[in-house]
Amino acid sequence: MDISDGQIESNVLTSETSSTSIKRFKDAETQTDKMITVCTPLQKVDAYCQFPVQLSEPVIHDHSYNSFSEPSSSSAFEISRNLNVDDATNDNDVESVESTDTEHNFLESDSSSCVTEQADSNCAHDYRILTEPEDETNRTFIIYESQLKQLLRFCPDCGSPIDPELTVETQRTGAMLTLQLACLNGCDVTWHSHPTSQNKRSLGNIFLISALYFSGMTFSKFVVFAKLLNLKLFHESTYYALRKSFVFPVVERAWNQEKSRMIECLKSENQPVMLAGDGRCDSPGHNAKYGTYTFLDVKTSKVVDFKVIAVTEVQNSNGMGKKGFIDVLERLKSAGIDIDIISTDRHKQIRKVLREDYPEIEHQFDPWHLSKSISKKLSAVSKKKDCSLLAEWISSIVNHFWFCAESCEQNAVLLREKWCSILYHIVNIHSWQGNEMLHCCEHGILRGEMNTKKKWLKQESAAYEALVNVVTNKQLIKDLEHVTKFIHTTYLEVYHSMYLKYLPKSTHFSHACMNISSMLAALDHNHNVTRPQAIFKSGENEGEPRYKILWSRVHKKFTAKEVKCEKDHSYLFKMLTDIKIAVDQGNIDEAYEAAMVSIAAPTDKPDRNCIIEKTKKLSRFHH
Numbered sequence: 154m155d156i157s158d159g160q161i162e163s164n165v166l167t168s169e170t171s172s173t174s175i176k177r178f179k180d181a182e183t184q185t186d187k188m189i190t191v192c193t194p195l196q197k198v199d200a201y202c203q204f205p206v207q208l209s210e211p212v213i214h215d216h217s218y219n220s221f222s223e224p225s226s227s228s229a230f231e232i233s234r235n236l237n238v239d240d241a242t243n244d245n246d247v248e249s250v251e252s253t254d255t256e257h258n259f260l261e262s263d264s265s266s267c268v269t270e271q272a273d274s275n276c277a278h279d280y281r282i283l284t285e286p287e288d289e290t291n292r293t294f295i296i297y298e299s300q301l302k303q304l305l306r307f308c309p310d311c312g313s314p315i316d317p318e319l320t321v322e323t324q325r326t327g328a329m330l331t332l333q334l335a336c337l338n339g340c341d342v343t344w345h346s347h348p349t350s351q352n353k354r355s356l357g358n359i360f361l362i363s364a365l366y367f368s369g370m371t372f373s374k375f376v377v378f379a380k381l382l383n384l385k386l387f388h389e390s391t392y393y394a395l396r397k398s399f400v401f402p403v404v405e406r407a408w409n410q411e412k413s414r415m416i417e418c419l420k421s422e423n424q425p426v427m428l429a430g431d432g433r434c435d436s437p438g439h440n441a442k443y444g445t446y447t448f449l450d451v452k453t454s455k456v457v458d459f460k461v462i463a464v465t466e467v468q469n470s471n472g473m474g475k476k477g478f479i480d481v482l483e484r485l486k487s488a489g490i491d492i493d494i495i496s497t498d499r500h501k502q503i504r505k506v507l508r509e510d511y512p513e514i515e516h517q518f519d520p521w522h523l524s525k526s527i528s529k530k531l532s533a534v535s536k537k538k539d540c541s542l543l544a545e546w547i548s549s550i551v552n553h554f555w556f557c558a559e560s561c562e563q564n565a566v567l568l569r570e571k572w573c574s575i576l577y578h579i580v581n582i583h584s585w586q587g588n589e590m591l592h593c594c595e596h597g598i599l600r601g602e603m604n605t606k607k608k609w610l611k612q613e614s615a616a617y618e619a620l621v622n623v624v625t626n627k628q629l630i631k632d633l634e635h636v637t638k639f640i641h642t643t644y645l646e647v648y649h650s651m652y653l654k655y656l657p658k659s660t661h662f663s664h665a666c667m668n669i670s671s672m673l674a675a676l677d678h679n680h681n682v683t684r685p686q687a688i689f690k691s692g693e694n695e696g697e698p699r700y701k702i703l704w705s706r707v708h709k710k711f712t713a714k715e716v717k718c719e720k721d722h723s724y725l726f727k728m729l730t731d732i733k734i735a736v737d738q739g740n741i742d743e744a745y746e747a748a749m750v751s752i753a754a755p756t757d758k759p760d761r762n763c764i765i766e767k768t769k770k771l772s773r774f775h776h
Contacts, residue, residue, distance in 0.1 A: 311336065315335070327385075327386065328346075328355075329347040331343065362392055362400065364729075399735050400732060403732050415457050425493035426450075427638075430446065437658060439470055443464070446460050446477025496642060498518065523629075528551050537619065539614065543610070545607055546579060556571075565637050572633060580612050656671070681721055686698045700716060
């Protein structure tokens with residue numbers, strides 16, 4: 154066929170002034186081999202839409218979503234796309250686990266097979282990395298293989314049609330697909346489904362690993378997700394190796410910067426430094442392997458520092474809280490922080506440490522832990538014979554304790570008298586003699602329903618005697634001296650609840666992961682603890698604060714919970730940028746090792762086969 158007249162034949166665009174060459178191709182309709190004259194070079198094409206200009210302009214005009222804007226060269230997050238095979242899984246520090254197969258035709262093959270043939274770098278394009286949620290200059294989609302075949306029909310370089318029979322899948326590295334494209338104009342192009350770094354790594358794989366870890370999802374769960382979707386993925390060992398090489402150092406650096414900032418703020422303040430401390434074990438019960446002790450600044454409700462303790466560092470799991478408390482406290486004091494008050498639970502070991510080793514620090518108890526103890530004791534005695542009337546007073550007595558702690562004016566004597574005044578009020582006596590500061594109830598005259606809502610107890614009843622034993626308990630009265638400042642650890646409990654997102658107690662983690670994930674949880678908390686309450690932006694309630702109505706199974710009533718504004722994830726995008734820079738520069742921190750703590754068994758491990766045989770023979774009657 155002669156196409157020297159400038160006509161389009163078999164989807165090939167030519168030019169009258171171009172030199173010609175002979176090209177063999179397969180006709181799409183008749184499936185027969187034909188020879189055509191191909192003119193080179195072709196006219197200028199649009200590199201973004203991969204069409205010749207004459208064909209792309211009408212399409213762009215009719216479909217606005219096909220329009221592209223030139224990426225800004227001043228963007229700090231542009232990537233020069235070097236189209237080489239991502240060798241991230243072939244480095245010495247990363248175990249290569251991708252399956253391989255012989256070279257095959259992409260259009261006639263299964264997408265899961267791949268080969269290890271090295272690809273060439275024949276073209277370059279600019280890509281902008283997502284740095285903010287609103288930045289959609291380089292959005293990410295999931296595209297199916299069948300749809301991808303329809304898209305890759307024109308050469309990315311010259312716009313000439315692609316020869317389907319010469320399209321070969323040369324390699325699949327993790328979630329990145331690499332194709333070798335051959336067009337009818339003689340171009341030989343290597344195409345990657347992911348943008349690549351300057352040292353030929355797949356940025357898509359790195360960002361997928363980072364996003365997976367930052368979201369708190371475990372790899373085992375994501376593997377099930379990928380299998381259900383038939384999404385091609387990297388191997389588990391690749392995930393852990395790349396996470397350790399690139400993600401962990403960035404998270405550690407970000408937390409160290411945040412911790413330094415918090416310490417400088419505490420040192421620069423002229424007001425007393427008040428900290429709240431609490432411990433958390435990695436599993437319920439008394440067989441914990443790791444314990445984390447955290448200090449939180451009471452004024453800002455932000456995490457100041459923490460320490461992950463392994464059970465092998467102490468005699469047993471009960472000693473992890475004490476060691477974590479001492480280590481973090483010493484670290485803060487060595488940083489130059491003058492601590493005035495520390496609020497904790499009523500941990501006996503910590504009480505002794507503060508009393509004997511740090512007498513200059515005032516020790517306060519968290520009122521919530523004390524009120525919880527009171528509630529449990531009252532619930533237990535209310536189930537005894539002739540004490541059932543006490544059950545309906547439990548919530549009121551707990552509320553009375555909170556009122557006493559908050560309104561005692563930091564006076565221990567007034568707090569004790571207010572707390573013991575419940576013994577008068579509950580028998581319908583509202584004024585009395587003999588106290589030093591408080592001689593009557595602080596409520597007004599009770600009339601009507603207020604006076605008959607609950608049944609008053611009688612002083613000679615068993616329920617009243619049980620209440621007296623709880624209220625006047627010697628240890629409780631003594632502990633009231635440590636709640637006069639009313640420093641509660643509510644936000645620390647909220648932090649521990651959010652902590653489960655990154656380190657659920659039902660999953661085992663290594664010491665390094667426990668440490669880094671704790672840093673990630675602390676960063677999440679510090680960047681979002683001061684979020685304001687959300688408001689209605691439209692409708693009848695526009696401008697009003699938002700609440701969520703919930704049913705409380707504990708209090709058996711509906712409660713209103715504030716709805717906060719959406720979380721700020723800008724710190725995560727900053728870390729993604731740092732990870733991308735580390736990948737571009739090839740900064741694999743081989744020397745990076747989190748402070749690994751030995752969790753080894755106390756004896757040497759026997760031969761593997763011996764253990765297996767012994768396990769098979771073992772029964773409940775033989776040891």
